[in-house]
Amino acid sequence: MLFDPEPKRSRRDFFNMDDALADFMDSVSSDKLILVTGLRRYGKTSLILTGLNEAGVEYVFIDCRLLPSGMISIREFLKLLHRELRSHSWARRILDKIAYIDIHGLSIRISRLHDVIIDVLEALGDRVLVLDEVQELRRSTYRFDSLLAYLYDHTRVRVVVSGSQVGMLYRFLRVNDPSAPLYGRPYHEVRVPRLSEEQAREFLELGFNEYGLKPDERVIDEAVKAFDGIVGWLTFFGYTYSRDRRSVREVLDYASSLAASEVMKALEVHGVAVPRYTEALRVVASLGKARWSDILRGVTMRLGRIPRNRLSSIIRDLVDMGLLEKTREGYYSVPDPIVRHAILHKVRV
Ligand SMILES: Nc1ncnc2c1ncn2[C@@H]1O[C@H](COP(=O)(O)OP(=O)(O)OP(=O)(O)O)[C@@H](O)[C@H]1O
Ligand SMILES: [Mg+2]
The missing domain is CATH 1.10.8.60 (Helicase, Ruva Protein; domain 3)
Known part of the structure; x- marks a missing residue:
């Protein structure tokens, strides 16, 4: 059924995003790193699951939003991977690699956990590893970007990552930063569009x-x-x-x-600065489209002076989280009409 609220898994329930679906399926057959981007609720997860099922490929799907809030440890990631592998009959042999270590036990060294993760992921062969909402993995001292680079260079595993906070996804992968582990690796981005x-x-x-x-x-x-x-x-x-x-x-x-x-939860990490974030959003939402100087004026009027570079970094964060969008003419707006309504009527500053 088209209105089934779960992410779609088969073409029968998947409405007309044929171009994006074909693009994704092509990419899965030829690329090692695929980025699926689109704001919240654009249908990224549905596109990935439908595409992989249609292509008949075996995959492991990790929903990084299931990781706990705060800093993420490699142990939490391994637990999630373990839970996911348990649901696949083909993964039984791979699971043996985890079975003999107690992932819940605190005595295991991080380096040991790292080796186990590498072992397990290598054993996936040419299957697909999906990391849904991968920008969540930024919240870790463990270098998941290095892990991805390792998979890219030394295994046959194909990796699909998705992100609704597109700027944050790029900040995590740093594919265009010469000092980053993933730099220079070819990748393909599939953009999930809005419906007309x-x-x-x-x-x-x-x-x-x-x-x-x-x-x-x-x-x-x-x-x-x-x-x-x-x-x-x-x-x-x-x-x-x-x-x-x-x-x-x-x-x-x-x-x-x-x-x-959802907006408040996403902003939570900014602690005492949250009012500045919500006020910047409120200024843009109430004006419909706003210039940088409008936001400065609005935030200053309500909350007092704010250094210009501080406001710039707040606006950059909001754009990277997909809560604001910048037009070519230099205006900011709230791309999701429901989020705009929420900011105007539900979020207290
Ligand atoms: N092509 C489609 N045809 C029919 N329903 C769809 C399609 N794409 C998405 N949906 C529906 O829209 C909702 C959101 O889809 P989905 O979870 O795949 O999007 P998402 O971009 O991954 O969202 P989020 O950013 O919240 O993770 C779900 O109820 C799903 O069933
Ligand atoms: Mg999703």
Whole structure:
């Protein structure tokens, strides 16, 4: 079903992103490092899972968002890898490599854990390792970027990484930084697009049709206007409308509460600086599009003087997290309409 809220895994439930899907499947057959990028709820995970299943390749899927908050240890990563491998019958022999060490025990040295990870990943052969939301691995003193470079250079494993915080993903991989381990390794980026207005409309109509529903044209218009071409929000709306007949307004209210708590969670790492981040967002959200100087004025008025370089780094973080977008004309805006609504109505500064 198109409105199934889980990430899609098969072409049958996967709406018309044929170009991106073909691009991804081509890349899986020829590239060693593939980046799948797109803001939150654009359908990255669905594209990866559908593409790998369609291509009939065996893969290991690690959702890096399942790692604990704060600093991530190599042990946490190994536990996640272990849990994932347990769900594959082909991985039994590989699991033996972990079985004899007690990954929960604290007595094992980091270097030993590192060796185990290398052993396990090497044993994947030419299977695919998916690291979903890989920018989470930045929060570690363990050099996961070096691990990826090692896999690239010395094994047959193909690696797919995805990120909804696209700038953060690049900050983690540093593929363009000559001093970084992954520098110079060819990679392919698959960008997951937003649906066009026409596609968004078609998506809703087809999805409702699967439930035997034909909502009023005005409902579809209102939904496309509110949720834009973001397939995840459209799915969320289609699902709740079909089950409970929730109006666009009700779903928008619920979705923006969800978005507000996601934004606050994402900003949490900035500690005492959080008000500056939320205020910068609020200025942009309320103006619709704002220049750097508008943000400076707004933040200063509300919170007092802020050094210019400090504000620049806040804005850069917000862009890299995908919460702000910079246009060619130099304006900043909030790319997700639900996040914008959330900032205006739900987030307290
Ligand atoms: N091509 C598609 N056809 C139908 N539904 C889709 C498609 N892509 C995504 N969806 C739906 O949209 C929602 C978000 O999809 P998914 O989790 O794949 O996106 P994502 O970009 O990985 O999101 P996040 O950034 O939250 O991880 C899910 O409910 C999924 O079922
Ligand atoms: Mg995802």
